[in-house]
Amino acid sequence: MFDTILYSELAWPDLERAVEEDYTVVLPVGSTEQHGPHLPICTDDYMAQKWAADAALLARKQFAARVLVLPGIHFGNAKHHMGFPGTVTLSFETLKNLVFEVGDSVLAHGFRKLVILNVHGGNRFAVGAAGVDLKEKYVKAGREVLIRVADDGNPDLRPRSMFDRLEKITKEAALHKMVHSGALETAKILYLRGDLVKMERVQHIDTPPVSGTDVHFYDEATQNIGASGRPRDATEEAGKIQWETHVRCLAEYLGDISKD
Numbered sequence: 008m009f010d011t012i013l014y015s016e017l018a019w020p021d022l023e024r025a026v027e028e029d030y031t032v033v034l035p036v037g038s039t040e041q042h043g044p045h046l047p048i049c050t051d052d053y054m055a056q057k058w059a060a061d062a063a064l065l066a067r068k069q070f071a072a073r074v075l076v077l078p079g080i081h082f083g084n085a086k087h088h089m090g091f092p093g094t095v096t097l098s099f100e101t102l103k104n105l106v107f108e109v110g111d112s113v114l115a116h117g118f119r120k121l122v123i124l125n126v127h128g129g130n131r132f133a134v135g136a137a138g139v140d141l142k143e144k145y146v147k148a149g150r151e152v153l154i155r156v157a158d159d160g161n162p163d164l165r166p167r168s169m170f171d172r173l174e175k176i177t178k179e180a181a182l183h184k185m186v187h188s189g190a191l192e193t194a195k196i197l198y199l200r201g202d203l204v205k206m207e208r209v210q211h212i213d214t215p216p217v218s219g220t221d222v223h224f225y226d227e228a229t230q231n232i233g234a235s236g237r238p239r240d241a242t243e244e245a246g247k248i249q250w251e252t253h254v255r256c257l258a259e260y261l262g263d264i265s266k267d
């Protein structure tokens with residue numbers, strides 16, 4: 008095992024060895040986008056990087072899993088948040104190509120297992136399409152590769168039992184999904200980076216969750232607030248429950264993959 012779980016802290020002879028030892032490589036994909044008046048625009052990006060790193064460390068400790076985490080992609084497809092200052096968006100094609108080319112580089116060196124870890128709903132289609140293209144390329148070339156797109160909406164990584172526990176703390180948990188900058192997401196940042204949260208700005212926010220089936224822009228869908236649900240119900244405790252669950256579930260997922 009290396010001293011670090013970060014791919015970019017190694018030198019090429021180490022990475023050559025990592026290929027020989029069949030390390031799983033994780034690519035976190037975040038987004039730099041508005042998260043209401045109270046959360047930092049790094050919210051998704053920060054969680055993508057930290058989730059991957061925390062889970063890789065736990066997977067190594069608990070399952071002796073060989074995992075390396077790539078430098079993440081900080082930008083995503085966030086056109087629906089462009090009505091607010093600060094948001095940065097990539098087009099579908101740019102994001103798809105970015106994910107594809109990073110994955111292609113890693114697989115070209117001989118790594119066999121790639122997990123693309125996405126934490127922003129708007130990225131789903133582009134990230135999924137990149138995964139399909141990578142698989143097509145390498146399978147056609149006769150390589151035995153394992154390419155997964157792990158997503159924070161995946162029930163393996165966000166089990167129902169977690170929502171059951173959270174329902175006792177916040178009503179929003181009954182929706183069994185993450186509401187943009189609502190009570191649950193706010194709780195996670197409160198727990199992880201409370202220094203960046205401006206709770207005094209959310210006292211009056213109570214907008215209905217934006218429907219996942221609507222084509223929507225967040226400025227019109229949330230009356231120019233940028234957050235939905237009831238962020239004022241967020242607590243550090245709810246954040247801790249979620250974070251520990253996410254990290255444990257992803258560590259188990261990486262542990263399983265490392266056995267293949």
Ligand SMILES: [Zn+2]
Nearest residue numbers: 050051188192
């Ligand atoms: Zn978010």
